[in-house]
Amino acid sequence: MAIKYSYAQRLFDTEAEATANITTFKALLDSEPTRWMAAKEITGSAEDGWVMSSQTLTDAELLNPDTTKTYMCYSFENGTNIMPLTAAELSVKRNEFRAAYAGVKKATIMIKLDTDTGIETELSISEDMSGYV
Numbered sequence: 001m002a003i004k005y006s007y008a009q010r011l012f013d014t015e016a017e018a019t020a021n022i023t024t025f026k027a028l029l030d031s032e033p034t035r036w037m038a039a040k041e042i043t044g045s046a047e048d049g050w051v052m053s054s055q056t057l058t059d060a061e062l063l064n065p066d067t068t069k070t071y072m073c074y075s076f077e078n079g080t081n082i083m084p085l086t087a088a089e090l091s092v093k094r095n096e097f098r099a100a101y102a103g104v105k106k107a108t109i110m111i112k113l114d115t116d117t118g119i120e121t122e123l124s125i126s127e128d129m130s131g132y133v
Contacts, residue, residue, distance in 0.1 A: 006111040007125070015123075018110050022127045029102060029132050033062040033094050036101035039073040041066075042083055050083065065090045077101050102132040 004011050005018035008025045012018040028035065039062055041053040052072060057065070065071065065087035072083030073093050077100040082093060102108075110123040 002115040004113045004115055005123075006113060008105040008107060011113075015110070015112070019125070022110075022125055025105070025107065026127060026129070026132070029098055029107070031063070032059050033098065034059050036077060037062070037073055037075050037094060037097045039065075039071050039090060039094075041069050042072050043070065046084075062090075062094055073097070075100060077104050099133050102129065107132055 004013065005015050006012070007018040007021050010018075010021060012021065034056070039057045040055065041057070042050050043053075044050045050072075057071075067087040069087065070083075071085045071087070071090045072081065073085060073090055074081045075093075075097040077097065080097075085093065107129045108125065110125050112121040112123055113119075
């Protein structure tokens with residue numbers, strides 16, 4: 001009987017390896033928003049037309065958007081495209097889109113997989129992921 005463990009859609013040979021990945025995934029959720037969204041600075045107005053920058057924001061820029069700028073953002077998970085947004089609104093959307101990403105990745109559970117039978121068993125994880133989903 002061959003057993004594998006899955007966490008955040010990654011497969012591991014041992015439960016200990018999968019458990020160790022929880023901390024790694026939590027750090028990713030805190031610091032890498034470009035995994036689940038894209039955003040760009042926009043200028044102009046609804047009346048005169050919007051002009052979108054060709055450059056997407058970096059992780060650092062998404063985590064600390066400039067309060068003097070206006071943005072558009074796009075969620076990779078649900079296809080939502082929103083504009084115009086203030087820096088504060090962009091931060092709210094970043095967190096909403098992060099929750100969608102964490103949900104798709106099943107951040108609150110680990111899966112034990114019997115590769116011989118294909119039977120999957122959901123396991124609880126010890127980390128509190130309630131702030132992410």
